[in-house]
Amino acid sequence: MSTRHKFIFITLVVFVAIALLVTSCTGAIARGWAGGTVSADGKTIFAGSMKGKVIAFDPVSNAILGKPLQLTAPVSSGLSCIPSCGGQTSAALTLYASPVVITTPDLGTVVYVGGNDGKIYAYQFVDNALRTDAEWLYPRQGAMNGQIIGGIVVANNTVYFAMSDGTVYALDTNGLYKKWSYKINSKIWSAPVVDGNTLYIGCFDKTVYALNAADGTVIWKTKTDGAINSTPVVYNNRVYIGDYARHFYALDAATGNIVWNFPKNDTAPGSPQNWFWAKPVVLNGVIYAPCLDGNIYALNPDNGNLVDTYTFGNSISSSPIAIGNYLVVTTAVGSYAPTKQIGKVYIMNTTDGSHREIDFPQYEDVNAPLFSQGSIVYFHTTKDNLYSVDTSAKESKLTLVFNLNTVK
């Protein structure tokens, strides 16, 4: 190759390399998928945006209460990606965990927020507005070695959450002082569930853990066939959870013994074709297990027998929600025609299997968990829009509440 051609070729490669560098940096940026939470009196909803905003609003009028909070985190310095080299010292925090609100006589109304900087922030909600400065913060100083992906749970006057570095934390709701922590040598991306005095959580090490919620000691741990990302459901003294090996389990809540698993045979017709990612739902004595293969498997909680399979086509990555006899499900933008660019909402009547479906705008779908107030279900989409659907309305339609990122 002549020097001139080589020069042209290398110049081309350099351009490609720079493009790859930029792509790799932007590709690695977390987008987030926080949901929302409703206050105990039902008068306020707190929703998290993808870009670190926490918004309080009135579900009747959709009016914003107070000023939205903007959470930020320091930008890493040194030899980092191009987008962070622009002299910025902080950037909007990504939120995967939905905010959680509690109201007690001692604390008043407090909203707990978990960021992908691994920190927990507690904000007072006073006079219909969130206070700008965090009341408490954990940790007060320094950084955490991971992110909060799964979510946070408040029970027994304690904030429970798991970090992606494999540590489960319990903090006092009053002051966010650490009560205990338990280190698992594995990534954790799922949210814990607390039932009575036991905390249940699934991990990437293919294990479900039951910890004593009071002191963090292990009560039992049970191996599964695949990694676990899904949040478990506890029902009738059993823990129901699905894994990446496409198996769904019922475990004895006291001992961790596997009571049954679905499917009995991986090669049987109608077996799940992808991971169990989202949290299952219990409705009218049936377990509804959403799967990334686009199906919801309705299972008998006693023996794991398949009651029915509801096919929605595209993958179900956000946790469905039960409203009366209805199951509200969202599906992702599809990989193949004809649903390639369309995410959908399904309102399914579980008594007869009939459903209504509504399209999201093109290229927009939902990864965030759904949340509801009365008959209204809220959807936080991948474009940071918050939509609502009234399930009681005869003609269900999608209503844009507002864009969580641009709201002021």
Added chain:
Amino acid sequence: MDIWEIVILRPMINVLIVTSKYLFNSPGLAIIVFTILIKVAMYPLTKKQLLASKKMQDMQPKIQELQKKYGKDKQRFQQEQAALLKETGAMNLGCILPMLIQMPIWIALYQSIIRVLATGPEELLNLSRYLYPHWNIVFPMVPLNSQFLWLNLGAPDSLYILPILVGGSMWLQQKMVTPTNTDPQQAAQSQMMLFMMPILFAFMTMNFPSGLALYWVASNIIGIIMQYFITGWGGLADLFGKKTNTTGKPPSKPADDLKKLPAK
């Protein structure tokens, strides 16, 4: 999914996951083995490209001679150069075409590695779309064990060993194909190119997941070995004090070659 994803990317991703299953559940080893397999599969094209490159390099003294002879008459120079290339069979396309054919494969491998390592929740969710439903083996394998030697394959090398290896191996490979230039201007240009790429890639490695850098190092080392067997040490011979061209033979006499050309 588009044709690219269905025909190239999806099979590559699934095979990469299965390969890591049979290599001690190590995606690091899978990346290395996969890179070797693809390099071996591409060997005929690589050989063609390297030989064509070598031929072009060997032509350089003759072309320089032509330049001296017809420097003022550009049209004549181009005619003579074209005739020389035609005569010797050293066509430019011979260098570029095999390289262009290989490009999509390397881009696919790059994209597969990025997807398989899936460091964030969105990336992992996206990976689920690519898994073959009937390959039971791939589902429990994910997420892959990202630990390999001292590296977390999903994150940049915090010890900065990989950037040095990427830059160093790339420099060696470049050096092997860089001819010794007598023209100071061209020599300076060659030197700039010799250092620009390794430095750029070393810098990029500081930001990229180690798994990708591992692929670059493996690819460069295999490339060096292949190059050695096809064209010899090339420019590296100078480092060992041997005054040879890329073939390892004594330099040809450009003036003699020119005499053999048909008279115009």
